[in-house]
Amino acid sequence: xxxxxxxxxxxxxxxxxxxxxxxxxxxxxxxxxxxxxxxxxxxxxxxxxxxxxxxxxxxxxxxxxxxxxxxxxxxxxxxxxxxxxxxxxxxxxxxxxxxxxxxxxxxxxxxx
Amino acid sequence: xxxxxxxxxxxxxxxxxxxxxxxxxxxxxxxxxxxxxxxxxxxxxxxxxxxxxxxxxxxxxxxxxxxxxxxxxxxxxxxxxxxxxxxxxxxxxxxxxxxxxxxxxxxxxxxxxxxxx
Numbered sequence: 376x377x378x379x380x381x382x383x384x385x386x387x388x389x390x391x392x393x394x395x396x397x398x399x400x401x402x403x404x405x406x407x408x409x410x411x412x413x414x415x416x417x418x419x420x421x422x423x424x425x426x427x428x429x430x431x432x433x434x435x436x437x438x439x440x441x442x443x444x445x446x447x448x449x450x451x452x453x454x455x456x457x458x459x460x461x462x463x464x465x466x467x468x469x470x471x472x473x474x475x476x477x478x479x480x481x482x483x484x485x486x487x
Numbered sequence: 488x489x490x491x492x493x494x495x496x497x498x499x500x501x502x503x504x505x506x507x508x509x510x511x512x513x514x515x516x517x518x519x520x521x522x523x524x525x526x527x528x529x530x531x532x533x534x535x536x537x538x539x540x541x542x543x544x545x546x547x548x549x550x551x552x553x554x555x556x557x558x559x560x561x562x563x564x565x566x567x568x569x570x571x572x573x574x575x576x577x578x579x580x581x582x583x584x585x586x587x588x589x590x591x592x593x594x595x596x597x598x599x600x601x602x603x604x
Contacts, residue, residue, distance in 0.1 A: 418580045418595030477531040
């Protein structure tokens with residue numbers, strides 16, 4: 376069955392450092408991979424989308440890579456700030472339907 | 488970006504009663520909306536795809552008679568949890584994409600915290 380796994384443990388980093396989050400998937404060939412941010416008690420908010428034929432995408436302090444051979448995406452936040460503390464979710468879509476399937480999520484805590 | 492509004496944000500109901508949750512796309516038309524459920528410290532689990540003017544498509548293991556979905560217009564989908572029980576207590580979130588399609592971002596409602604007592 377399809378599986379989308381992210382760092383299971385919470386990620387604690389110091390302010391100013393780069394946070395790197397991992398998304399691995401199996402039994403899936405997504406055409407698109409997206410990253411979302413979710414704060415407690417709120418719905419997810421879109422951050423970045425990357426297509427299967429793209430290796431890397433950047434937006435301000437965010438960078439996403441997509442390796443379809445390794446079936447993995449890495450999400451980087453450079454110069455991290457305490458305000459970046461949240462749960463980050465990767466999501467895949469593609470195939471016959473336009474369903475968006477989410478990974479397990481990683482809780483990021485940026486310490487001042 | 489597009490706005491999706493969900494109502495109510497919180498609801499407490501007695502066991503055995505039914506609860507209706509509304510999801511509206513405020514500034515775009517959504518032929519398809521998605522309903523998710525999220526348990527504490529877990530990810531979003533897709534429950535069903537709501538299709539305007541036709542039957543919803545449910546994910547495996549989701550009881551369609553328990554979670555009734557109606558998508559009567561291009562801007563409104565409703566999820567009714569029928570005969571709710573404490574195990575139905577969860578965070579329910581809807582989403583829609585503008586424009587519709589596999590390669591577009593999804594916009595989410597604020598979520599509904601359902602507590603069944």
